[in-house]
Amino acid sequence: MFNLLKILSQLDFLSLSKLGRLGFAIHQNGINLMLLFTLTKITGNEKTALVDSHEVLSYRELQKRCEHLAYFLADRYGVGEKQKVAFYCKNHASLVQGIFASSRLGADLYLLNSSMSQLQFNKLVEEHRFDFLIYDDEFSGLIEKSPYRNPKICSYHEKYEAIATLPELSLHRKQKLKPSSSGKIILLTGGTTGKPKQVVHRPSLFNFLDPFAALLNRLQLPKYSTAYIATPIYHGYGIAVLLSFLALGKKVVIQESFDAERACALIQQHQAEVVTVVPLMIHKMLKHDKASLASLACIASGGAKLNPALVNEVNHQLGGVLYNLYGTSEAGLNIIAVPEDFKHHANTLGKLIAGGQMQVVVEGKEVEPGNIGQFCIRNKWSMKNNPSRWIQTGDIGYRDEKGYYFLCGRTDDLIISAGNNIYPLEIEVALTNHPSIEDVAVVGVEDVYSGQILKAFVQLYRDKSLTPSELSSWLSTHVAGFQIPREIVFVDHLPYTAVGKLDRKRIQTIKSNEIFNRGGI
Structure with missing residues (x-):
């Protein structure tokens, strides 16, 4: 409850009129991702919400397009509750619109790794039997060669019907959409190097209060106005930070794929204070043009191990702006290191966030600080299809006497x-x-x-x-x-x-x- 009140305060939501607006939105539409637009109305719908390589959208425009797309998908294709909607896309505005619209309809959202092979996509289609597919045109050939035969729509296309051209179409809304709170977000892990594993998360505001509060407070996100998400949205880390920034009413910059030169130019052009990266990205950007990164106040690194040499390089070149986020697709965000933590040790993952439990285990028993074992995690926001209350991460490491965690490797390494x-x-x-x-x-x-x-x-x-x-x-x-x-x-x-x-x-x-x-x- 304390985290909820603190978050609502940071979002300027602690007044009867604003709380009433939130309650009315939940009653009308249900608890789904479209609820975020109710939060951002507080700071003004004309603010820039999303920038990609195609266009710039305000919060008002983005909400309108998402609502329009929801009606369109329901009317034209019958998308609705419990249906499986797969996304085979790179980072762009049409993907974001598709995610929000499908969530509004109560569909289960399957975020696919856009780097997967023909064989891997075929197996996913056969195993999950998707009802609807939103895809990029560059994957058309691969989709045509697959067993997938259900309805689909392209994100962008010059000739055929696509999400990007829907605002130009006339659509008669036959009836009001009913409220929906049933949709889930399914991440398919291991999409390029192993057999994908299904990880189910329900996008409930209350389930994610603790990690959201940790992002707000430890990364001080409310202080900043512009974020560049360089990580793929289909990755758990990518979708989490995208939704967090949109909930705050910030400007979010995304691109289809990462290129160090283009990334440096975007950060400089938009004077981005926050960037989400994997370690290799920041290494490449520093190598390309460190001067263009001068506006950065928060480099949020995750998805892979931060090397101490890179930590020292960032601190030397840009100052104390590096943060490390440790989590897994199954267990979500659990550990954060802030710049001050790296002074303790450049190799640390950081400290556990509030609301979660973590044990270092050997042969089923928790070991004392300093001893190496497997990280096992338990929290309210982890995957919902796990039979055990504790999730074995497969990561090996230890915790020191001061509560800092350190990674030594993977069990399969x-x-x-x-x-x-x-x-x-x-x-x-x-x-x-x-x-x-x-x-x-x-x-x-x-x-x-x-x-x-x-x-x-x-x-x-x-x-x-x-x-x-x-x-x-x-x-x-x-x-x-x-x-x-x-x-x-x-x-x-x-x-x-x-x-x-x-x-x-x-x-x-x-x-x-x-x-x-x-x-x-």
Whole structure:
């Protein structure tokens, strides 16, 4: 209740007239994403809501389009409660409109990874049997080759009916839409590197009070006016920050895909104070043009491990503006590190947010601070289709005596070499502290005698040179002997997934004489 009152106060909602407006909106429309427009009416509908590569929309225009689209989808295609609406789109205004309109109709929203393969999309169609599809034209060929045969509409198209052209159409509203609070948001995790797993979240204001309050207070979001969301909306982190910023009535800038040059230009053009990134993005932007990032007061990093070397680089180049958000698609946001926390340790994930519980567990038992185990999380805002009250994250780490959490790796990253349990992340962190190394990946390679041996793929800064023996000698003073890779391969680039995570499966397939010439973002 305290968080609710604090949030309503920050949204300037603590008056009988404004609370009455909120109650009336819930009575008329139900609890769905369209309720956010009731919140933003307080600060004025003419404010800019959304900027993408196609257009600029005010809150009034965005709400009108979302309402219009909701009527259109209900009237033309019969979209309604309990139906499965899939989104196969990159970041743009039509995707946002589709999400809000479908939520208003009570449909279940399936956010698909736009980087998936033909085989992966086919499997999703067969498994989930979507009732309706909103898609980008660039995926038309893939969709046509799939088993999908139900109705669909394109986001943008010059010739055919598309969401972007609907405001030009005349639509007769046969009847008023009934209130709906039944829709869910379903994230399909592991969309490019593994079998997607269904993660269900119900977009209830009350379920998400604690993480929303944490974003408002720890990141001080109400202070700022413009945010650039560089992360994909289909990712849990992307949709969460998008809805948070729209609830605050801020200007949100999005683009179909990330490009460091374009991102730097957008931040400078809009004087964005807030940007959401994965670590690789901020690394690339700093490398391209750090001067264009001068307006940033809050760099919210998430979705992948922050390297201490990058933390120090950001602090040196831009000052104390870096925040780290730790969460999973299944358990949502749970830990936040603020700039002050990185003074404690550049490698920390931060501290637990209010309302959640977290344990470090080994063989089903919680361990004492300082001991490594699996992170297990329990909260009100986690996935709703999990049979257990506690969610096993698959992340391995520890908590120190002061309540700071640290990540050591993933359970499936564990390398057993000559009887030693080794998590590659610890070695990677040590290697990236070398002044010549820009990026690194450590993997396990099968070995007859040791079970597995360590192999490091190392990306040097362009003006640096290093030999394997020099690097091994340097590393011997930073890690234990059994943690030194048996083989070191220098590469041009390392592969990343579309959401900025190191693609270890692709790395495993690389032969020693191969060089990476492409990145994921």
